[in-house]
Amino acid sequence: MMEEEELEFAEDLEAILHLTPEVQLAIEQVFPSQDPLDRSDFNAVEYINTLFPTEQSLANIDDVVSKIRLKIRRLDDNIRTVVRGQTNVGQDGRQSVGEKYPLKNM
Template sequence: MATFDEEEDYLEAEDEHLNDIVSFSSDVQFAIDQILISDDPLDKPDFNAVDYINTLFPTEQSLVNIDDVVNNIRGKIRSLDGEIRDVVREQKTAGEDGKESLQQAQTAIQDLFTRIKDIKTRAEKSEEMRY
């Protein structure tokens, strides 16, 4: 069984590994921070899971409230899941609307091409009749 220090070292190594995988340039991070303004520590680019847990449970006595913390986190997860579902639905609808708009534009272009061709044909016939 691993000791607390070994687990903490492992978590820190995993956290560093994730930071290596998901890292943005300072310009991109600045743009993200400007668009997605949040005070939630989970949204910070330098989020550290161990530090976050230690702020939630600074002492052994604070572990008495673990059920409340877990329920709050579950509520946040449900809320985020709902937001994700809404965004996915909106994207699907936008994609379908985009396809429909593209088809309408293609039909309009074909109709315009047919009209131009018809006008050209009439103009040619009119020109032949003049001579």
């Protein structure tokens, strides 16, 4: 039962996240990236196999996990910076409009 729910969730998520080729191309033009995680045809199994091509390479799993965690922290920091910047833009815009067109007391 749980596997069916997980499969349905994965299908729903994939349907929501599916981007048209035009949108994907626009994103790639605005944010060019060589990171395989950013590719529209990303394949998790292939990616993991490149990280760990042999059983012996699994000995480095702690290093790989540390690098991924560092990347996640950097992305989180970037997201926070962008969100704060957008918040400030909205506040600055309201302030500018208020200075140009002050409300008159009635």
